[in-house]
Amino acid sequence: MNLTKPNHIKIYGHRGARGDLPENTLDSFQYLFDHLISAYETDILISKDLIPVITHDFKLDPSFTRDDNGKWITDENIKIFDLTYKELLKYDVGTLNKLSKYGRNFTNQKSLPNQKIPKLEDLLNLTAKNQTENLIINLEIKSTPAQENLTPLPEEMVRLVLDIVNNSVLKDKIIYSSFDWRVLREIKDQSPKTPRAYLTYQQQSGSKISGTIYDQSPWMDFMPLKNAVELPRLIASLGGRAWHPYYRDISKKMIDISHEENLTVNVWTVNDEDDMLKMIEYGVDGIMTDYPLRLKNLCEKNNISWF
Numbered sequence: 001m002n003l004t005k006p007n008h009i010k011i012y013g014h015r016g017a018r019g020d021l022p023e024n025t026l027d028s029f030q031y032l033f034d035h036l037i038s039a040y041e042t043d044i045l046i047s048k049d050l051i052p053v054i055t056h057d058f059k060l061d062p063s064f065t066r067d068d069n070g071k072w073i074t075d076e077n078i079k080i081f082d083l084t085y086k087e088l089l090k091y092d093v094g095t096l097n098k099l100s101k102y103g104r105n106f107t108n109q110k111s112l113p114n115q116k117i118p119k120l121e122d123l124l125n126l127t128a129k130n131q132t133e134n135l136i137i138n139l140e141i142k143s144t145p146a147q148e149n150l151t152p153l154p155e156e157m158v159r160l161v162l163d164i165v166n167n168s169v170l171k172d173k174i175i176y177s178s179f180d181w182r183v184l185r186e187i188k189d190q191s192p193k194t195p196r197a198y199l200t201y202q203q204q205s206g207s208k209i210s211g212t213i214y215d216q217s218p219w220m221d222f223m224p225l226k227n228a229v230e231l232p233r234l235i236a237s238l239g240g241r242a243w244h245p246y247y248r249d250i251s252k253k254m255i256d257i258s259h260e261e262n263l264t265v266n267v268w269t270v271n272d273e274d275d276m277l278k279m280i281e282y283g284v285d286g287i288m289t290d291y292p293l294r295l296k297n298l299c300e301k302n303n304i305s306w307f
Helices: 026-034 120-129 154-165 181-190 228-237 252-260 273-282 292-301
Strands: 010-014 039-046 052-054 136-141 174-178 196-200 242-245 264-267 286-289
Touching: 010 026, 010 136, 010 292, 026 039, 026 120, 039 154, 052 120, 052 154, 120 136, 120 154, 136 154, 154 181, 174 181, 174 242, 181 196, 228 242, 228 252, 252 264, 273 286, 273 292, 286 292
Parallel strands: 010 039, 010 286, 039 136, 136 174, 174 196, 196 242, 242 264, 264 286
Antiparallel strands: 039 052
16 A cells, blocks of 8 residues: 655545535445545444444534434434444434534535445445555544543454454555554554554644643653654654644644655645645645545646646
């Protein structure tokens, strides 16, 4: 699996193609393949009956979740980990409520009827049918050191995910990422040769997590850090294959240091064309975006090579 290609940018569809179709649904990933996008980022949580599933939040999101009567859910505290997969299948996640705060961010997202939260196994089977030479799958394992009982312990989460992936023909096409570096340590322990990407977020607001990067942060598995510029060197020292920073947190200097350390840099989540061009100018290796076709068209318009 080649994470980088000289003088090329790698395009990752974020949660499928969230800007165009319902996030983390099988149809959203098929949309990528149909438009020749060969990489994606997606999220993994674990159901009550210990099945890895494709969804971003620890709890069902009322912004795009309907119950089995077709009504928007109103309870914001329905944990994925409290429901069996059969129970999860009662919910439809194919329509975004454009009146919600979250929905107003994606007013052009199309609705798709009868969309269910997929199993990781289902997504891998779909991807295998669309496999290409340049395929890269970024599986983000969702976990938090800040609250208990939202997921199994990192050791068990990793084991459950690896059990599924290792039975797939795509196991050599996958890089794992997480904001919770305990998860990445577990992957290293259980599967030392498996590539890992270290997710970071340094902003103090505007996300469901904030400010995860500081000296001996629990998100960083209590690693020492003198200053943020040293992040790439720290990640390289931990055996990381890639660094996945929030795009507003980086500098050209940090990208240069990353490449000195042989780290691939894939930034998230870049949706504005000017920001896309700025990231390419900085020299990042890959861009995760809710609008992969927008980035693809931008590259072709500006004679920028992509893969």
